[in-house]
Every structure is written in C-alpha cells, then in structure tokens.
Amino acid sequence: MSETIREGDPILLCLPEGGSYLLRAEERVFHTHRDRVPLSGFIGKPYGSRVIGPNGTPFYALRPTIHDYLMKVRRATQIIYPKDIGLILLKLDVGPGKVVLECGTGSGALTTALAHAVGPEGRVISYEREERFRELARENLRRAGLAERVLLKGEATEGFEEKEAVDAVFLDVREPWELLPAAWRALKGGAPLGVLVPTVNQVSRLLAALEDHPFVGLEVQEILQRFYKVNPERLRPEDRMVAHTGYLIFARKVLER
Structure with missing residues (x-):
C-alpha cells in the first residue's frame, strides 16, 4: 500500500x-519556468500523485531516493559522483553495522552514501579540516535524515584517533600518501582502503608510496558514464557524457610485507 x-x-x-526539485510538502507555492504548483496539494496523497498547475502543467511528487539526495546536495566543493560511489561502496564492502x-568530507556526497549504507547500527567517521565544509556536510546529512550516523571531526593533523577499529578507510585529499600510515593503523587486519585523486601524477606518487607500506591487492580504475536520449524512435547517445571525474585506487591492509 502506498505511503501517504x-x-x-x-x-x-x-x-x-x-526536471526535478528536492522539496518538502508544505504550505507554499513553488514556481518553475513552466508553471507553479501549491506543494500543499500533495499532502494527504500517496507518493506518485499528480497535481496540475494553473497553466496545465502536471507535477508529480515522488519519494526521494539516496541518488536524489546525492545529486542535489548543496555544494561548495567538487563532489564524488554516483558512478564512482557505487564501486566505492562495493570495493570497501560498506554495509549495515x-x-x-573517511578523510576529506567536502560537501558530504560520499558521506551521505556511506551513512545510508551502514544503516542505523553503523557509523561513519569523517575528517574535514575546513569548518565551513563540515557545516555544509551537516546540513546535507540532516536534509537526508542521516546526520545521527556520522561523526564529523576536524583536521587529521597527527593521524586518525581510531586504531585497528574501522572496517574501511577512504581518502579524498590532495596528498593521500601522507595519510597511509594513519590509514593502516586505523584499519582492521585485511580491511580495504580506497582513494580518489584527479591526476595521474597523484596516482603514480600514491602507488609508489603504497609499495612502502603493508598493503596488497592494488588496483587503479577510472569509470566513464554515457547517457542516451530517451527517444525510442531515435535512440542515440547524449551529446555530452560524464567522463573523467577521478582515479580510484584500492588496496587491502596486511599485517606485514
């Protein structure tokens, strides 16, 4: 039965x-380039319902998915996109409990996905040196109803406080090789490490640094994404695609090399 x-x-x-907008059902009128719609018109109706604007435009109210929250975060930084987040969640084996x-919270897109995946019994520990980014991430997490699953901390100046206590580590910082010893100490034995960097120079330096630390199973990947025009009579790729966003590096902690 549909939820009201x-x-x-x-x-x-x-x-x-x-086109879509992430909003709340409340007593106000929302204006778009096409028409306007009273958001209160959806109250008491099931998700999926339609309200017709004064100019005849149909508006539909859907339940937001985690993908919707990720793509509509309020951002002050570049975010990690869903095309990369999906693999990150799988490679880091992120799940309930x-x-x-995470180091490098930014606007909190990946943080939101991690918090959603770990469930109410899990925990995300996220380090970010910029207070303004931490506040923005808090706002985005509250908007998605996930703030209570995340502990936001400041800059990891002397490494991470956690020692052999976490199931996975993800680094999204400019010089991730400097945090490899701290990441190794924070991870449980055999647990995965993930890193995102935007340039091949950083990949090369990170790989060289990983060889000097107790990590195995190194991988480097790049994910490209291409959408198609949704016309069944003239199916073809969109003129633009989501190409390079970053390089993903994965490894696993071992106790000795």
Missing part, C-alpha cells in the same frame, strides 16, 4: 520533461 505524504515530508517534484572512516 504528510506535511513536512520530503518530495522529489518532477516535471514531465524530466560497518564502521567506515
């Missing part, structure tokens, strides 16, 4: 041509 939308509930407001350490 209550006042204050999150909704993904969708237009027929595909896990404890995951």
Whole structure:
C-alpha cells in the first residue's frame, strides 16, 4: 500500500520533461519556468500523485531516493559522483553495522552514501579540516535524515584517533600518501582502503608510496558514464557524457610485507 505524504515530508517534484526539485510538502507555492504548483496539494496523497498547475502543467511528487539526495546536495566543493560511489561502496564492502572512516568530507556526497549504507547500527567517521565544509556536510546529512550516523571531526593533523577499529578507510585529499600510515593503523587486519585523486601524477606518487607500506591487492580504475536520449524512435547517445571525474585506487591492509 502506498505511503501517504504528510506535511513536512520530503518530495522529489518532477516535471514531465524530466526536471526535478528536492522539496518538502508544505504550505507554499513553488514556481518553475513552466508553471507553479501549491506543494500543499500533495499532502494527504500517496507518493506518485499528480497535481496540475494553473497553466496545465502536471507535477508529480515522488519519494526521494539516496541518488536524489546525492545529486542535489548543496555544494561548495567538487563532489564524488554516483558512478564512482557505487564501486566505492562495493570495493570497501560498506554495509549495515560497518564502521567506515573517511578523510576529506567536502560537501558530504560520499558521506551521505556511506551513512545510508551502514544503516542505523553503523557509523561513519569523517575528517574535514575546513569548518565551513563540515557545516555544509551537516546540513546535507540532516536534509537526508542521516546526520545521527556520522561523526564529523576536524583536521587529521597527527593521524586518525581510531586504531585497528574501522572496517574501511577512504581518502579524498590532495596528498593521500601522507595519510597511509594513519590509514593502516586505523584499519582492521585485511580491511580495504580506497582513494580518489584527479591526476595521474597523484596516482603514480600514491602507488609508489603504497609499495612502502603493508598493503596488497592494488588496483587503479577510472569509470566513464554515457547517457542516451530517451527517444525510442531515435535512440542515440547524449551529446555530452560524464567522463573523467577521478582515479580510484584500492588496496587491502596486511599485517606485514
């Protein structure tokens, strides 16, 4: 049975041509380039319901998915995109009850995905040196209803406080090789490490540094994503694609080399 939308509930407001807005069902009118819609018109209706604007435009209220929250985070930094996040979650074996350490919170897109994946019994520990980014990440996490699963900390000036206590570590910082000893100490034996860097120079330096530390199973990957025009009569790729966003490096901790 479909869930009824209550006042204050999150909704993904969708237009027929595909535009969407992450909002809440409340007593106000929302304006778009096509028409306007009273958001209160969805209250008491099930998700998936339609409200017609004064100009005849149909608006649909959907339940937001975690992907919607990721793509619509309020951002002050470049974010890690879903095309990379999916592999990160799998390679780091992030799941219910896990404890995951992240360094480089930024706007909190990956943080949000990690918090969603670990469930109410898990925990995400996220280090970020910029207070303004930590506050923005808190706002995005609260918006997704996941703030209570995340512990935000400041700069890891002397490494991480956690010692052999986390199930996975992910680094999204400019010089990740400097944090390899701290990451190794934080990880449980055999646990995975993930890193994202934007340039091949950083990949080369990181790989050289990993050879000097007790990590095995090194991998370097890059994921490209291409969308298609949704016209069944003239199916073809979109003119633009999500190409390079970053290089992903994965490794596993061992106790000795």
